[in-house]
Amino acid sequence: MIKHNIILYISLLFPIICLSQLNKKDTEGRRDGKWKVNFEGTNKPKFEGTFEHGKRIGEFKFYKRGFYEYPSAIMDFGKGNDTVSVTYYTQQGKPISKGKMLDKEREGKWIYFHKDSDSIMMSEIYKDDQLNGLQVTYFPNSQIAEKTLYKNGEKEGESLIYSEKGQLMKKLQYHQGELNGHAIYYNSSGEKMMEGDYSMGEKTGSWKYYKDGKLDEEKEF
Structure with missing residues:
Protein backbone atom coordinates (compact mmCIF):
# COMPACT_ATOMS: atom_id res chain seq x y z
CA MET A 1 0.00 0.00 0.00
CA ILE A 2 2.82 2.36 0.91
CA LYS A 3 4.63 1.47 -2.31
CA HIS A 4 1.44 2.13 -4.31
CA ASN A 5 1.03 5.56 -2.69
CA ILE A 6 4.63 6.47 -3.47
CA ILE A 7 4.19 5.53 -7.14
CA LEU A 8 0.95 7.53 -7.29
CA TYR A 9 2.63 10.54 -5.69
CA ILE A 10 5.53 10.42 -8.17
CA SER A 11 3.15 10.08 -11.13
CA LEU A 12 1.23 13.15 -9.99
CA LEU A 13 4.39 15.11 -9.29
CA PHE A 14 6.12 14.27 -12.60
CA PRO A 15 4.05 16.64 -14.83
CA ILE A 16 4.62 19.45 -12.32
CA ILE A 17 8.37 18.84 -12.42
CA CYS A 18 8.32 18.80 -16.23
CA LEU A 19 6.35 22.03 -16.41
CA SER A 20 8.76 23.69 -14.00
CA GLN A 21 11.55 23.06 -16.51
CA LEU A 22 9.70 24.96 -19.24
CA ASN A 23 9.46 28.64 -20.14
CA LYS A 24 12.37 29.86 -18.06
CA LYS A 25 14.36 33.06 -18.52
CA ASP A 26 17.98 33.89 -17.80
CA THR A 27 19.17 36.60 -15.44
CA GLU A 28 18.74 39.22 -18.17
CA GLY A 29 15.13 38.26 -18.83
CA ARG A 30 15.79 36.40 -22.06
CA ARG A 31 14.10 33.11 -22.88
CA ASP A 32 16.40 30.24 -22.02
CA GLY A 33 15.93 26.48 -22.26
CA LYS A 34 12.85 24.63 -23.45
CA TRP A 35 9.73 26.69 -24.16
CA LYS A 36 6.19 25.71 -24.99
CA VAL A 37 3.65 28.47 -25.66
CA ASN A 38 -0.08 27.78 -26.08
CA PHE A 39 -2.66 29.73 -28.03
CA GLU A 40 -4.22 32.30 -25.75
CA GLY A 41 -7.05 30.90 -23.66
CA THR A 42 -6.27 27.26 -24.59
CA ASN A 43 -3.97 24.44 -23.58
CA LYS A 44 -3.11 23.81 -27.23
CA PRO A 45 0.42 24.50 -28.50
CA LYS A 46 1.27 27.53 -30.60
CA PHE A 47 4.97 26.66 -30.74
CA GLU A 48 7.61 24.69 -28.88
CA GLY A 49 11.37 24.73 -29.04
CA THR A 50 14.59 25.64 -27.25
CA PHE A 51 16.17 29.02 -26.62
CA GLU A 52 19.72 29.83 -25.64
CA HIS A 53 19.79 33.23 -23.96
CA GLY A 54 17.04 34.61 -26.18
CA LYS A 55 18.15 32.97 -29.42
CA ARG A 56 16.33 30.05 -31.03
CA ILE A 57 18.45 26.92 -31.43
CA GLY A 58 17.62 23.53 -32.88
CA GLU A 59 14.16 22.38 -33.91
CA PHE A 60 11.03 24.49 -33.40
CA LYS A 61 7.50 23.25 -34.11
CA PHE A 62 4.75 25.70 -35.01
CA TYR A 63 1.03 24.88 -35.02
CA LYS A 64 -2.04 26.31 -36.70
CA ARG A 65 -4.99 27.20 -34.48
CA GLY A 66 -7.53 24.40 -34.59
CA PHE A 67 -5.08 21.81 -35.94
CA TYR A 68 -2.76 20.33 -33.34
CA GLU A 69 -2.10 16.74 -34.41
CA TYR A 70 0.72 17.81 -36.75
CA PRO A 71 2.81 20.98 -36.82
CA SER A 72 2.15 23.37 -39.71
CA ALA A 73 5.87 24.15 -39.88
CA ILE A 74 9.12 22.81 -38.48
CA MET A 75 12.12 25.14 -38.42
CA ASP A 76 15.65 24.10 -37.58
CA PHE A 77 17.76 27.00 -36.33
CA GLY A 78 21.40 26.19 -36.90
CA LYS A 79 23.69 27.13 -34.03
CA GLY A 80 26.31 29.67 -35.04
CA ASN A 81 24.67 30.78 -38.30
CA ASP A 82 21.61 32.73 -39.41
CA THR A 83 20.27 30.18 -41.90
CA VAL A 84 17.05 28.38 -40.96
CA SER A 85 15.93 25.08 -42.53
CA VAL A 86 12.14 25.12 -42.97
CA THR A 87 9.52 22.51 -43.85
CA TYR A 88 5.82 23.39 -44.18
CA TYR A 89 3.13 20.71 -43.74
CA THR A 90 -0.52 20.08 -44.55
CA GLN A 91 -3.07 19.46 -41.79
CA GLN A 92 -2.52 15.73 -42.43
CA GLY A 93 1.22 15.98 -41.85
CA LYS A 94 2.28 15.76 -45.50
CA PRO A 95 5.10 18.09 -46.63
CA ILE A 96 4.11 21.12 -48.74
CA SER A 97 7.51 22.69 -49.28
CA LYS A 98 10.96 22.84 -47.79
CA GLY A 99 14.08 24.97 -48.08
CA LYS A 100 16.20 27.51 -46.27
CA MET A 101 15.54 31.05 -45.07
CA LEU A 102 17.90 33.87 -44.22
CA ASP A 103 16.50 36.90 -42.38
CA LYS A 104 12.97 35.56 -43.03
CA GLU A 105 13.60 35.43 -46.81
CA ARG A 106 13.91 32.33 -48.99
CA GLU A 107 17.48 31.53 -49.95
CA GLY A 108 18.96 28.75 -52.07
CA LYS A 109 17.06 25.68 -53.26
CA TRP A 110 13.38 25.20 -52.40
CA ILE A 111 11.32 22.10 -53.15
CA TYR A 112 7.51 21.91 -53.43
CA PHE A 113 5.49 18.70 -53.34
CA HIS A 114 2.37 17.51 -55.14
CA LYS A 115 -0.76 17.59 -52.98
CA ASP A 116 -0.93 14.74 -50.44
CA SER A 117 2.18 13.18 -51.98
CA ASP A 118 5.91 12.87 -51.39
CA SER A 119 6.64 13.37 -55.11
CA ILE A 120 8.30 16.65 -56.07
CA MET A 121 6.16 19.15 -57.97
CA MET A 122 8.76 21.91 -58.38
CA SER A 123 12.28 22.92 -57.45
CA GLU A 124 13.45 26.54 -57.47
CA ILE A 125 16.52 28.61 -56.64
CA TYR A 126 16.17 31.80 -54.60
CA LYS A 127 18.40 34.72 -53.76
CA ASP A 128 17.11 37.47 -51.46
CA ASP A 129 13.61 35.93 -51.72
CA GLN A 130 13.57 36.22 -55.53
CA LEU A 131 13.79 33.47 -58.11
CA ASN A 132 17.33 33.29 -59.46
CA GLY A 133 18.35 30.22 -61.42
CA LEU A 134 16.67 27.14 -62.85
CA GLN A 135 13.05 26.35 -61.99
CA VAL A 136 12.04 22.76 -62.75
CA THR A 137 8.40 21.62 -62.67
CA TYR A 138 7.37 17.94 -62.59
CA PHE A 139 4.26 15.98 -63.49
CA PRO A 140 2.90 13.61 -60.79
CA ASN A 141 4.63 10.75 -62.64
CA SER A 142 7.98 12.54 -62.00
CA GLN A 143 8.46 13.46 -65.67
CA ILE A 144 9.77 16.99 -66.20
CA ALA A 145 7.01 19.39 -67.27
CA GLU A 146 9.05 22.59 -67.58
CA LYS A 147 12.57 23.93 -67.16
CA THR A 148 12.86 27.72 -67.08
CA LEU A 149 15.65 30.08 -66.08
CA TYR A 150 14.95 33.07 -63.83
CA LYS A 151 16.83 36.21 -62.88
CA ASN A 152 15.71 38.67 -60.20
CA GLY A 153 12.27 37.10 -60.06
CA GLU A 154 11.61 37.17 -63.83
CA LYS A 155 12.00 34.66 -66.63
CA GLU A 156 15.37 35.22 -68.27
CA GLY A 157 16.85 32.90 -70.87
CA GLU A 158 15.70 29.49 -72.09
CA GLU A 191 7.38 17.56 -85.34
CA LYS A 192 7.69 21.33 -85.68
CA MET A 193 4.39 23.19 -85.79
CA MET A 194 5.74 26.73 -86.03
CA GLU A 195 8.82 28.81 -85.30
CA GLY A 196 9.90 32.42 -85.33
CA ASP A 197 11.16 35.29 -83.21
CA TYR A 198 9.66 37.38 -80.44
CA SER A 199 10.62 40.90 -79.46
CA MET A 200 9.55 41.71 -75.91
CA GLY A 201 6.37 39.65 -76.14
CA GLU A 202 5.44 40.43 -79.76
CA LYS A 203 5.99 38.27 -82.85
CA THR A 204 8.49 39.81 -85.23
CA GLY A 205 10.05 39.01 -88.59
CA SER A 206 9.32 35.84 -90.54
CA TRP A 207 7.34 33.05 -88.90
CA LYS A 208 7.23 29.56 -90.40
CA TYR A 209 4.27 27.18 -90.05
CA TYR A 210 4.55 23.44 -90.65
CA LYS A 211 2.18 20.65 -91.57
CA ASP A 212 3.14 16.99 -91.13
CA GLY A 213 6.67 18.15 -90.42
CA LYS A 214 7.00 20.12 -93.66
CA LEU A 215 6.98 23.87 -94.25
CA ASP A 216 3.45 24.90 -95.15
CA GLU A 217 3.34 28.72 -94.81
CA GLU A 218 5.38 31.77 -93.90
CA LYS A 219 4.09 35.01 -92.41
CA GLU A 220 5.78 38.34 -91.83
CA PHE A 221 5.19 40.32 -88.62
Missing part, protein backbone atom coordinates in the same frame (compact mmCIF):
# COMPACT_ATOMS: atom_id res chain seq x y z
CA SER A 159 12.40 27.85 -71.21
CA LEU A 160 11.62 24.26 -72.22
CA ILE A 161 8.12 22.80 -71.90
CA TYR A 162 7.43 19.05 -72.16
CA SER A 163 4.46 16.70 -72.47
CA GLU A 164 3.72 14.17 -69.75
CA LYS A 165 5.43 11.54 -71.93
CA GLY A 166 8.65 13.55 -72.10
CA GLN A 167 8.21 15.08 -75.56
CA LEU A 168 9.53 18.64 -75.97
CA MET A 169 6.55 20.86 -76.88
CA LYS A 170 7.95 24.40 -76.67
CA LYS A 171 11.44 25.88 -76.81
CA LEU A 172 11.29 29.55 -75.85
CA GLN A 173 13.53 32.47 -74.91
CA TYR A 174 12.73 35.20 -72.36
CA HIS A 175 14.14 38.57 -71.40
CA GLN A 176 12.89 40.45 -68.31
CA GLY A 177 9.83 38.20 -68.15
CA GLU A 178 8.82 38.70 -71.80
CA LEU A 179 9.09 36.30 -74.73
CA ASN A 180 12.17 37.49 -76.59
CA GLY A 181 14.23 35.63 -79.17
CA HIS A 182 13.69 32.48 -81.20
CA ALA A 183 10.77 30.17 -80.37
CA ILE A 184 9.89 26.69 -81.65
CA TYR A 185 6.60 24.86 -81.07
CA TYR A 186 6.23 21.09 -81.57
CA ASN A 187 3.32 18.64 -81.73
CA SER A 188 3.04 15.50 -79.60
CA SER A 189 5.00 13.53 -82.23
CA GLY A 190 7.98 15.86 -81.99
Whole structure:
Protein backbone atom coordinates (compact mmCIF):
# COMPACT_ATOMS: atom_id res chain seq x y z
CA MET A 1 0.00 0.00 0.00
CA ILE A 2 2.82 2.36 0.91
CA LYS A 3 4.63 1.47 -2.31
CA HIS A 4 1.44 2.13 -4.31
CA ASN A 5 1.03 5.56 -2.69
CA ILE A 6 4.63 6.47 -3.47
CA ILE A 7 4.19 5.53 -7.14
CA LEU A 8 0.95 7.53 -7.29
CA TYR A 9 2.63 10.54 -5.69
CA ILE A 10 5.53 10.42 -8.17
CA SER A 11 3.15 10.08 -11.13
CA LEU A 12 1.23 13.15 -9.99
CA LEU A 13 4.39 15.11 -9.29
CA PHE A 14 6.12 14.27 -12.60
CA PRO A 15 4.05 16.64 -14.83
CA ILE A 16 4.62 19.45 -12.32
CA ILE A 17 8.37 18.84 -12.42
CA CYS A 18 8.32 18.80 -16.23
CA LEU A 19 6.35 22.03 -16.41
CA SER A 20 8.76 23.69 -14.00
CA GLN A 21 11.55 23.06 -16.51
CA LEU A 22 9.70 24.96 -19.24
CA ASN A 23 9.46 28.64 -20.14
CA LYS A 24 12.37 29.86 -18.06
CA LYS A 25 14.36 33.06 -18.52
CA ASP A 26 17.98 33.89 -17.80
CA THR A 27 19.17 36.60 -15.44
CA GLU A 28 18.74 39.22 -18.17
CA GLY A 29 15.13 38.26 -18.83
CA ARG A 30 15.79 36.40 -22.06
CA ARG A 31 14.10 33.11 -22.88
CA ASP A 32 16.40 30.24 -22.02
CA GLY A 33 15.93 26.48 -22.26
CA LYS A 34 12.85 24.63 -23.45
CA TRP A 35 9.73 26.69 -24.16
CA LYS A 36 6.19 25.71 -24.99
CA VAL A 37 3.65 28.47 -25.66
CA ASN A 38 -0.08 27.78 -26.08
CA PHE A 39 -2.66 29.73 -28.03
CA GLU A 40 -4.22 32.30 -25.75
CA GLY A 41 -7.05 30.90 -23.66
CA THR A 42 -6.27 27.26 -24.59
CA ASN A 43 -3.97 24.44 -23.58
CA LYS A 44 -3.11 23.81 -27.23
CA PRO A 45 0.42 24.50 -28.50
CA LYS A 46 1.27 27.53 -30.60
CA PHE A 47 4.97 26.66 -30.74
CA GLU A 48 7.61 24.69 -28.88
CA GLY A 49 11.37 24.73 -29.04
CA THR A 50 14.59 25.64 -27.25
CA PHE A 51 16.17 29.02 -26.62
CA GLU A 52 19.72 29.83 -25.64
CA HIS A 53 19.79 33.23 -23.96
CA GLY A 54 17.04 34.61 -26.18
CA LYS A 55 18.15 32.97 -29.42
CA ARG A 56 16.33 30.05 -31.03
CA ILE A 57 18.45 26.92 -31.43
CA GLY A 58 17.62 23.53 -32.88
CA GLU A 59 14.16 22.38 -33.91
CA PHE A 60 11.03 24.49 -33.40
CA LYS A 61 7.50 23.25 -34.11
CA PHE A 62 4.75 25.70 -35.01
CA TYR A 63 1.03 24.88 -35.02
CA LYS A 64 -2.04 26.31 -36.70
CA ARG A 65 -4.99 27.20 -34.48
CA GLY A 66 -7.53 24.40 -34.59
CA PHE A 67 -5.08 21.81 -35.94
CA TYR A 68 -2.76 20.33 -33.34
CA GLU A 69 -2.10 16.74 -34.41
CA TYR A 70 0.72 17.81 -36.75
CA PRO A 71 2.81 20.98 -36.82
CA SER A 72 2.15 23.37 -39.71
CA ALA A 73 5.87 24.15 -39.88
CA ILE A 74 9.12 22.81 -38.48
CA MET A 75 12.12 25.14 -38.42
CA ASP A 76 15.65 24.10 -37.58
CA PHE A 77 17.76 27.00 -36.33
CA GLY A 78 21.40 26.19 -36.90
CA LYS A 79 23.69 27.13 -34.03
CA GLY A 80 26.31 29.67 -35.04
CA ASN A 81 24.67 30.78 -38.30
CA ASP A 82 21.61 32.73 -39.41
CA THR A 83 20.27 30.18 -41.90
CA VAL A 84 17.05 28.38 -40.96
CA SER A 85 15.93 25.08 -42.53
CA VAL A 86 12.14 25.12 -42.97
CA THR A 87 9.52 22.51 -43.85
CA TYR A 88 5.82 23.39 -44.18
CA TYR A 89 3.13 20.71 -43.74
CA THR A 90 -0.52 20.08 -44.55
CA GLN A 91 -3.07 19.46 -41.79
CA GLN A 92 -2.52 15.73 -42.43
CA GLY A 93 1.22 15.98 -41.85
CA LYS A 94 2.28 15.76 -45.50
CA PRO A 95 5.10 18.09 -46.63
CA ILE A 96 4.11 21.12 -48.74
CA SER A 97 7.51 22.69 -49.28
CA LYS A 98 10.96 22.84 -47.79
CA GLY A 99 14.08 24.97 -48.08
CA LYS A 100 16.20 27.51 -46.27
CA MET A 101 15.54 31.05 -45.07
CA LEU A 102 17.90 33.87 -44.22
CA ASP A 103 16.50 36.90 -42.38
CA LYS A 104 12.97 35.56 -43.03
CA GLU A 105 13.60 35.43 -46.81
CA ARG A 106 13.91 32.33 -48.99
CA GLU A 107 17.48 31.53 -49.95
CA GLY A 108 18.96 28.75 -52.07
CA LYS A 109 17.06 25.68 -53.26
CA TRP A 110 13.38 25.20 -52.40
CA ILE A 111 11.32 22.10 -53.15
CA TYR A 112 7.51 21.91 -53.43
CA PHE A 113 5.49 18.70 -53.34
CA HIS A 114 2.37 17.51 -55.14
CA LYS A 115 -0.76 17.59 -52.98
CA ASP A 116 -0.93 14.74 -50.44
CA SER A 117 2.18 13.18 -51.98
CA ASP A 118 5.91 12.87 -51.39
CA SER A 119 6.64 13.37 -55.11
CA ILE A 120 8.30 16.65 -56.07
CA MET A 121 6.16 19.15 -57.97
CA MET A 122 8.76 21.91 -58.38
CA SER A 123 12.28 22.92 -57.45
CA GLU A 124 13.45 26.54 -57.47
CA ILE A 125 16.52 28.61 -56.64
CA TYR A 126 16.17 31.80 -54.60
CA LYS A 127 18.40 34.72 -53.76
CA ASP A 128 17.11 37.47 -51.46
CA ASP A 129 13.61 35.93 -51.72
CA GLN A 130 13.57 36.22 -55.53
CA LEU A 131 13.79 33.47 -58.11
CA ASN A 132 17.33 33.29 -59.46
CA GLY A 133 18.35 30.22 -61.42
CA LEU A 134 16.67 27.14 -62.85
CA GLN A 135 13.05 26.35 -61.99
CA VAL A 136 12.04 22.76 -62.75
CA THR A 137 8.40 21.62 -62.67
CA TYR A 138 7.37 17.94 -62.59
CA PHE A 139 4.26 15.98 -63.49
CA PRO A 140 2.90 13.61 -60.79
CA ASN A 141 4.63 10.75 -62.64
CA SER A 142 7.98 12.54 -62.00
CA GLN A 143 8.46 13.46 -65.67
CA ILE A 144 9.77 16.99 -66.20
CA ALA A 145 7.01 19.39 -67.27
CA GLU A 146 9.05 22.59 -67.58
CA LYS A 147 12.57 23.93 -67.16
CA THR A 148 12.86 27.72 -67.08
CA LEU A 149 15.65 30.08 -66.08
CA TYR A 150 14.95 33.07 -63.83
CA LYS A 151 16.83 36.21 -62.88
CA ASN A 152 15.71 38.67 -60.20
CA GLY A 153 12.27 37.10 -60.06
CA GLU A 154 11.61 37.17 -63.83
CA LYS A 155 12.00 34.66 -66.63
CA GLU A 156 15.37 35.22 -68.27
CA GLY A 157 16.85 32.90 -70.87
CA GLU A 158 15.70 29.49 -72.09
CA SER A 159 12.40 27.85 -71.21
CA LEU A 160 11.62 24.26 -72.22
CA ILE A 161 8.12 22.80 -71.90
CA TYR A 162 7.43 19.05 -72.16
CA SER A 163 4.46 16.70 -72.47
CA GLU A 164 3.72 14.17 -69.75
CA LYS A 165 5.43 11.54 -71.93
CA GLY A 166 8.65 13.55 -72.10
CA GLN A 167 8.21 15.08 -75.56
CA LEU A 168 9.53 18.64 -75.97
CA MET A 169 6.55 20.86 -76.88
CA LYS A 170 7.95 24.40 -76.67
CA LYS A 171 11.44 25.88 -76.81
CA LEU A 172 11.29 29.55 -75.85
CA GLN A 173 13.53 32.47 -74.91
CA TYR A 174 12.73 35.20 -72.36
CA HIS A 175 14.14 38.57 -71.40
CA GLN A 176 12.89 40.45 -68.31
CA GLY A 177 9.83 38.20 -68.15
CA GLU A 178 8.82 38.70 -71.80
CA LEU A 179 9.09 36.30 -74.73
CA ASN A 180 12.17 37.49 -76.59
CA GLY A 181 14.23 35.63 -79.17
CA HIS A 182 13.69 32.48 -81.20
CA ALA A 183 10.77 30.17 -80.37
CA ILE A 184 9.89 26.69 -81.65
CA TYR A 185 6.60 24.86 -81.07
CA TYR A 186 6.23 21.09 -81.57
CA ASN A 187 3.32 18.64 -81.73
CA SER A 188 3.04 15.50 -79.60
CA SER A 189 5.00 13.53 -82.23
CA GLY A 190 7.98 15.86 -81.99
CA GLU A 191 7.38 17.56 -85.34
CA LYS A 192 7.69 21.33 -85.68
CA MET A 193 4.39 23.19 -85.79
CA MET A 194 5.74 26.73 -86.03
CA GLU A 195 8.82 28.81 -85.30
CA GLY A 196 9.90 32.42 -85.33
CA ASP A 197 11.16 35.29 -83.21
CA TYR A 198 9.66 37.38 -80.44
CA SER A 199 10.62 40.90 -79.46
CA MET A 200 9.55 41.71 -75.91
CA GLY A 201 6.37 39.65 -76.14
CA GLU A 202 5.44 40.43 -79.76
CA LYS A 203 5.99 38.27 -82.85
CA THR A 204 8.49 39.81 -85.23
CA GLY A 205 10.05 39.01 -88.59
CA SER A 206 9.32 35.84 -90.54
CA TRP A 207 7.34 33.05 -88.90
CA LYS A 208 7.23 29.56 -90.40
CA TYR A 209 4.27 27.18 -90.05
CA TYR A 210 4.55 23.44 -90.65
CA LYS A 211 2.18 20.65 -91.57
CA ASP A 212 3.14 16.99 -91.13
CA GLY A 213 6.67 18.15 -90.42
CA LYS A 214 7.00 20.12 -93.66
CA LEU A 215 6.98 23.87 -94.25
CA ASP A 216 3.45 24.90 -95.15
CA GLU A 217 3.34 28.72 -94.81
CA GLU A 218 5.38 31.77 -93.90
CA LYS A 219 4.09 35.01 -92.41
CA GLU A 220 5.78 38.34 -91.83
CA PHE A 221 5.19 40.32 -88.62
